[in-house]
Amino acid sequence: MLSEPRSFIYTYAFHKEEESLCMLEMRSFFGKDSETGVIESMINIDPSRSPFIRERIDVIIEGADINDIIAKVKELQLEGATFKVIFVKDAGDEKWAFADRRRIEREVGLAVPGQPELDQPDLLFGFLKVNGRWVFGLYHSSEAIWLHHQQKPHSYSTALSTRVARAVANIAVPNPAGVKAIDPCCGIGTVVVEALSMGIGIVGSDNNPLILAGTRENIAHFGYETEIKYMDLRDVTGEYNVAIIDMPYNLCSVITAEEQLEMLERTRKFAEKLVIVTIEPIDPVIVEAGFEIVDRGVVRKGNFIREVIVCRRNS
Secondary structure, eight states: OOOOOSEEEEEEOOOGGGHHHHHHHHHHHHSOOOTTSEEEESOOOOGGGOSSEEEEEEEEEEESSHHHHHHHHTTOOOTTOEEEEEEOTTOSSOOOOHHHHHHHHHHHHHHSSSEEOSSSOSEEEEEEEETTEEEEEEEEEOOOHHHHTTSOSOOOTTSOOHHHHHHHHHHHOSSOTTOEEEETTOTTOHHHHHHHHTTOEEEEEESOHHHHHHHHHHHHHTTOOOOEEEOOGGGOOSOEEEEEEEOOOSTTTOOOHHHHHHHHHHHHHHEEEEEEEESSOOHHHHHHTTEEEEEEEEEEETTEEEEEEEEEEOO
């Protein structure tokens, strides 16, 4: 029987152009960020939720040095389960040569009481040195689910990438339990698909009837279900915990500052929290519409910059 985790350690990887977006997602999940690529928290997040998380270690053993870890893993009770042990690569306080990692990996693995299995172990353990001490625990690798969603039946040239859309959905809804979300300008459904794949309760709508059949087909293609309505944002009713709006900007849907204000004023009536994706400065409009800006990040692709702004409704 393994003990309950003392904490969770996540390792991150991101391109320089996505660093700001990654940090915003970290703060949304954990209330803090880390420039080291490693973050420790008491919050348990499925690593496959994030396009930036590489792995999670559920810490069950800590030690001042590797000999402490070796001594303590001898007391593990695996109840007949097979196992494999890995030294988490290029994470933590120090960098290690390949030969040294393999040597320490063998030493730790030999100390675990049980049957090792390299190909399909029942339990996968990871260990590393982080925050001034060694840690050991169950290891969970991330799966790039967002990558599979690139193969959808219908695409939109100006839509967010599935990677960015997944981060935006996480920023909007870091904890899906009991949350009602809406994407009232859902377009081809990129954000909706990512949100649904993470168990977020989200509905969508759009005022362009020509694309909605494709939106619904995209969602059904991956086995998800939700309500997608032909509706202008100004006609949305009900109450939602959060709305996600990728502001229109292409030649077919460019809108004025006055129309932006009208959109956000209407959104304020049905959403407590708002996450806006925009390519142009919009802060004065957000404030005038009755929202407070609480956090922000940017994602770059060459000279093209999108800003992701987290807002809350003023009381």
